[in-house]
Amino acid sequence: xxxxxxxxxxxxxxxxxxxxxxxxxxxxxxxxxxxxxxxxxxxxxxxxxxxxxxxxxxxxxxxxxxxxxxxxxxxxxxxxxxxxxxxxxxxxxxxxxxxxxxxxxxxxxxxxxxxxxxxxxxxxxxxxxxxxxxxxxx
Numbered sequence: 364x365x366x367x368x369x370x371x372x373x374x375x376x377x378x379x380x381x382x383x384x385x386x387x388x389x390x391x392x393x394x395x396x397x398x399x400x401x402x403x404x405x406x407x408x409x410x411x412x413x414x415x416x417x418x419x420x421x422x423x424x425x426x427x428x429x430x431x432x433x434x435x436x437x438x439x440x441x442x443x444x445x446x447x448x449x450x451x452x453x454x455x456x457x458x459x460x461x462x463x464x465x466x467x468x469x470x471x472x473x474x475x476x477x478x479x480x481x482x483x484x485x486x487x488x489x490x491x492x493x494x495x496x497x498x499x500x501x
Contacts, residue, residue, distance in 0.1 A: 366404050411466045412438040
């Protein structure tokens, strides 16, 4: 689907994506205004890993780790192994990135939905897949 509007936002995101240096981008806003749609559509051809995590009273850390492990397995093609902690999970992610020659060291986090009323927040992690240059830090 084509993105309607958001011309300024698209240009800004692409400017950071094409900068050739590490960037941190936090995309915030009211819920249901299209933040996730914008990111997924704009960068769909560049995604290596996409992970949408959720924090809430019924969501456990173990559940989140399992879902993150599954996302890493999906993008790396490796069998799922259970991480004992987030440090283990990020070590697996680093290994998956280093083993894939088409990954640029870009991480985009889309945080939305954090309100005191709902006590729920979402975190989207996207690792982009474009040619990796030797000077790019991982």
